[in-house]
Amino acid sequence: MGITPPKSTTDQPISEEVAEEPAAKRSDTGSGTAATASGAGSTSPSDAASASADRHSLRGALVVGGAMLAACAGLILYGVLDTSKSDDTAEHRVPAAPVTYEVTGEGIADITYQALQTSGKATVAKAATLPWRTTVDVPLDQDPIVNIVLTQQGGQARCTLAIRGQHIQSATATGAFGRATCTSQFPHQEPPES
Structure with a gap:
């Protein structure tokens, strides 16, 4: 009986041993088997x-x-998910100056x-422990x-305001629910010479 090479069902090529049977074996197997081994039904290497x-x-194209x-x-x-506002910030940049707010004293106070x-609303520090200090940029x-x-416990507290490091104003609050306000306008600044 002759050996007929099986048809490949995998993606790997048929090995040369099976595809290329020696001529002596093919001649021994008989005419019917030899025709199948070397005939139209088999594939060449x-x-x-x-x-x-x-x-x-095709695999490479699919992977790419x-x-x-x-x-x-x-x-x-x-x-879609990028939420940074870097482009908007550059276009809507508001000129501002550094302002230092300071409240001295002892106890607790609400500071606005x-x-x-961007909202234009004031910032509130509720029940801030004194002394308290912050430096922020304020739009010009x-x-x-x-x-x-x-x-309600009262006491005494003093607020001060400094623009660009220069002391501008101070005020004092005393007693229960005592109030004080420090405010100013930005001093006129000469434009830099070119």
Whole structure:
């Protein structure tokens, strides 16, 4: 009986031992088997190599296409999920100056002050422990202001306001629920010479 090479069901090429049987074996097997081994039903090594190369190039194309699709999806998600406002901030930059607010004394006070905010509302430090100090940027078109309100326990507290490091104003609050406010306008500054 002769050996007929099995048809390949895998992606690997048929090994040369099976595809190329020695001529002596083919002649011994008889005419029917020899025709099957070397006839039209079998594939030659060059056909198998060509089919394997086609499969490999198709796989490569699919891998490259999948990678490109994943990269595009990533870029789209990055654009949708990117919440940074770096482009908007540069366009809407408001001129501002540093202002130092300071409240001295002992105890607790509610402190309200102006700072650079997009909402335009004042910043509130509720029940701040004294002494308290902060330096913030204030838009040049708004007046710097700090307001203090003592608690029911009262006491004494003093607020001060400094613009660009220069002391501008101070005020004192005393007693239960005592109040004091320090405010000023920005001093006119000469434009720099060119």
